Amino acid sequence: MNQESKKFSYDKSAVCPIDRGVALYKRFLGLRKEDLENKDILDIGAGLARFQQEAGKPGTKIISIDPMYRYLTEDAEKMLGKEEEKDDTKVSGRTSVLRFRDDFVKKGRTRKNKAAAINEALPFLDESFDLCLANFSSFYWADYQYPDNAERKVMVQEMVKEILRVLRPGGEARVNMDWWLEDEYKDILKGMETELLFSWEIKRRENLRILILRKKEAFEELSFGEK
Numbered sequence: 747m748n749q750e751s752k753k754f755s756y757d758k759s760a761v762c763p764i765d766r767g768v769a770l771y772k773r774f775l776g777l778r779k780e781d782l783e784n785k786d787i788l789d790i791g792a793g794l795a796r797f798q799q800e801a802g803k804p805g806t807k808i809i810s811i812d813p814m815y816r817y818l819t820e821d822a823e824k825m826l827g828k829e830e831e832k833d834d835t836k837v838s839g840r841t842s843v844l845r846f847r848d849d850f851v852k853k854g855r856t857r858k859n860k861a862a863a864i865n866e867a868l869p870f871l872d873e874s875f876d877l878c879l880a881n882f883s884s885f886y887w888a889d890y891q892y893p894d895n896a897e898r899k900v901m902v903q904e905m906v907k908e909i910l911r912v913l914r915p916g917g918e919a920r921v922n923m924d925w926w927l928e929d930e931y932k933d934i935l936k937g938m939e940t941e942l943l944f945s946w947e948i949k950r951r952e953n954l955r956i957l958i959l960r961k962k963e964a965f966e967e968l969s970f971g972e973k
């Protein structure tokens with residue numbers, strides 16, 4: 747599939763306005779305060795972009811992408827029909843959508859650091875970011891949108907390749923997923939590591955698994971194995 751035909755091939759039912767802030771990103775992605783300092787950060791499947799609002803600081807630039815931004819611009823009323831919903835892990839629903847819509851669609855104030863896009867086709871140049879985050883988005887949605895294992899494998903490989911493409915050498919990505927996918931994703935990643943210049947690990951956190959991808963510095967590959 748070429749980049750163009752992949753654009754917005756997501757299932758609209760996978761689009762829902764959720765709005766976690768920086769504290770919940772840290773908790774679910776295992777991040778420390780210093781991990782977010784002086785970095786160019788890409789938030790993939792960012793929802794209503796509360797993380798960007800709270801974590802953006804001088805020295806730290808955050809870009810949010812989500813297919814929802816296109817949907818929200820064109821079809822906002824459907825989303826406004828959703829009920830308010832609050833618990834300890836998320837804030838979403840009508841109030842958040844209205845706030846975001848006013849900011850993004852009407853005032854256009856925050857548009858320049860957001861893009862309507864999917865993780866399988868990131869609209870950025872190679873080596874643009876130090877840190878890529880996907881909190882309850884990429885891997886999480888892959889489970890729902892691609893229940894077939896073979897399809898999911900292709901989708902996951904595409905996602906990993908895209909993330910590695912936009913990461914700078916030495917950069918890191920953190921992506922969380924459902925715990926029961928751990929073995930399947932280990933197999934997929936083992937099959938990729940010789941092809942692409944990266945290392946990975948999967949950490950356990952509550953009921954989640956956090957996949958950490960590290961893009962190697964070019965010189966590591968040029969050492970001819972000498973220690």
Ligand SMILES: C[S@@+](CC[C@H](N)C(=O)[O-])C[C@H]1O[C@@H](n2cnc3c(N)ncnc32)[C@H](O)[C@@H]1O
Pocket residue numbers: 756760761762763764765766767790791792793794811812813814863864865866880881882883884887
């Ligand atoms: C559960 S919300 C999480 C939002 C935010 N990251 C948070 O933690 O609050 C998942 C987001 O993934 C987005 N999404 C769905 N399919 C996607 C895809 N293929 N690529 C990127 N994001 C996607 C949805 O639109 C939704 O906003």
